[in-house]
Amino acid sequence: MNLKLILLIPFFLFTKSTDEVVFFWGQNGHRVTGKIAENHLTKKAKKNIDKLLKGKSLAFVSTYADEIKSDRKYNSYSVWHYVNMGLEESYEASEKNPEGDLVVGIDTCIKVLKNEQSSEEDKVFHLKMIIHLIGDLHQPMHIGRREDKGGNDVQVQWFGQGTNLHSVWDTKIIEDFNMSYLELAENADQLSNAQIASLQKGTVIDWVNEVHKITNDVYGSVKSGDKLSYRYSYLYLETVRTQLQKGGIRLAKVLNDIFG
Template sequence: MIRFSPILAGLGLATILAGAAPAYAWGPIGHRVSAEIAQRKLDGRTSAEIEKILRGETLVELATLPDEMRSDSNSFWQKTSPPYHYVTLPEGRDASQLDHPPQGDAVTALELYTQVLRDSSADIDQKKLALAFVVHIVADLHMPLHVGNGTDRGGNDFKVLWFGELQNLHWVWDEGLILHQQLSFTEYADRLDHDTSPDEMIAWWGHNPLDWIDESAELRGKIYPVTSEEQGTGTEESPVILSWDYAYRATPQMERRLAQSAVRTAAYLEWTFAHD
């Protein structure tokens, strides 16, 4: 497993207040699925550029690093990097109207780390950290609740009973829907890769994060449980009951976003390492 101390000097990374809300997306299986499919779709030149950075490791191993390292006591992981996993887009706005906070967000971090990957003077540790965040952030922005509406911490405060277990809506989309399939990340990657048509591959190929944010915001408005069967108000005292019906309806949406994140990760990396 890749482990290293982030080299912060010269990167222009801002510090933030310690009270940032935690935010994870897709969980380890989802991030590995996205990275595994993306790695398969890279062209030869981009694969070689990445191999120079990883030196025998894989994108799959790197993809979960920004979440795994958040248990590290280093102030970068505790205070600086948490906002790099999400953006806030209130209802009624589109991604062109994003207000980037002083501490940064997923979009500003993606721009920063893309610059590091293109910087010939950056050392291998800086590039490895940058690659980890680029792969991770592209996937994060495809999880609808990582484009938060600014009211409930991306669904973390929306409480649900998921097959009888008290959870929150954010966790359901992070991990619950994925774990419900009972597949390994390679099995899941094989299935989603196989099911992605050439037309979808062409249509999804792109490197503009604002497009992904708008897509997530649109889907975000459709995934909050609202039917009469889903009792409750979303509070801890009155959680919404979710089980087979919600899983049936939400899983295809989740899987589409995972597959899109994989294609866009490959597209973004090819764009990042493109040479004139």
């Protein structure tokens, strides 16, 4: 386990309270992914992305795809946030949603961004979307079972309060870092060039299948009604950190491939 993370564990164990600021994967987590990715962009890619985002950072726009969920005109994009798969299935063998899924969403974004005929407006929209979607891909419960809506129907308690398994992974574990997104990004972005190259191998589908193995472990570790607290955080804190790390490193790979 990373030395910095070891030093953090006693800290979060003794600072847990109901009053602390909640850091959402949908906010701070996505910002971590965006910040790490930005650290690994080529100069050419960063220049081209800056033109589209008008100088806004990847971290700043990383939550856009969640922010538009309340607008009905974007309802058709909701299926882009997840993939439903059986526990022992690969993506290739799984039943596909005819309306699309996370893989389809990422593929669509890549095609639009690579197409020289795409309007600037379309490119900006799909750039913001893919920055978010690569983050979603690395959250294990976004590659969950259809029958329980990716853990949303698995009711558990978190430090005595009712919630669900999806929420534990979306919001609860990450708040135990008790760090800003910049601190989290600095803590997670500690890799050699060889490690980065290794993480960036494979395709989007390969990454989905990889994350799905973690999903299987998560489902196997919890049943509906379980009371989760410090031990569960301890068991999966490093996993969450690693997934944020992978999301950022792989987002950089995808964006560098598109923008140079």
